[in-house]
Amino acid sequence: GAGVSQSPRYKVAKRGQDVALRCDPISGHVSLFWYQQALGQGPEFLTYFQNEAQLDKSGLPSDRFFAERPEGSVSTLKIQRTQQEDSAVYLCASSLDRAHQPQHFGDGTRLSIL
Amino acid sequence: AQTVTQSQPEMSVQEAETVTLSCTYDTSESDYYLFWYKQPPSRQMILVIRQEAYKQQNATENRFSVNFQKAAKSFSLKISDSQLGDAAMYFCAYRSAPGGASNYQLIWGAGTKLIIKP
Structure with missing residues (x-):
């Protein structure tokens, strides 16, 4: 597609439920990033993929967070047993490669945990 | 570790005027974006807009320009002829x-809310 596509745009879940957030990067983009943006703050890095390989997951806040990109294209961020502090906007970005190209962002998914 | 600081939570400017947003950063690296x-x-x-640290010339994109002061670790954004669509x-x-x-992840400041007054 023309840009990075994220779905759903909004997600409301009860505490303890599992959620899955989807990111469809720009076609041909090798690198894919997930960021978490709390209300009123700047984004914080969660994880990075180069093709299907998850090269860095150091930003994932706990083992309840899991990300995958099995075919090197679409990625899914899964949060298990959600907690209220997981409420945030989750941004996905992609770039042609990691070295020089700028990151292009989707519209994000706003996750609200009740 | 690298850090980015934006000390202005909110700025306002009259439409058609110029505004400057501040940013400072801390790093021990000599090459960065x-x-x-x-x-x-x-x-x-x-x-x-984007600036490579090895370039001394300040980047410019139409009404947007930066003042990059590498020694001071300062990177301000100037918006000229502010328009209502610049509010963000x-x-x-x-x-x-x-x-x-951190050659792939972006490290972010907390942001500045820009208000454009008509």
């Missing part, structure tokens, strides 16, 4: 050059 992103209420982060959150971000400590 700096960015300004705009985030309107639609939430999509839009790249406004503006984020300053840092990325290491290839081979650096």
Whole structure:
């Protein structure tokens, strides 16, 4: 597609439920990033993929967070047993490669945990 | 570790006037990239301007320009002839050059909310 596509745009879940957030990067983009943006703050890095390989997951806040990109294209961020502090906007970005190209962002998914 | 600081939570400017948003950063690296992103209420982060640290010349994109002071670790954004469509959150971000400590992830400031008065 023309840009990075994220779905759903909004997600409301009860505490303890599992959620899955989807990111469809720009076609041909090798690198894919997930960021978490709390209300009123700047984004914080969660994880990075180069093709299907998850090269860095150091930003994932706990083992309840899991990300995958099995075919090197679409990625899914899964949060298990959600907690209220997981409420945030989750941004996905992609770039042609990691070295020089700028990151292009989707519209994000706003996750609200009740 | 690298950090980015935006000390202005909110700025306002009259339409058609000029405004400058401040950003400072801390790093021990000599080569890196700096960015300004705009985030309107639609939430999509839009790249406004980018600066390579090894370039002394300040980047310019139409009405947007930066004042990059490497020694002072300062990277301000100037918006000339402000328009209503410029209203948004503006984020300053840092990325290491290839081979650096964080050569792929962006490190972000807390943002500045820009209000345009008609």
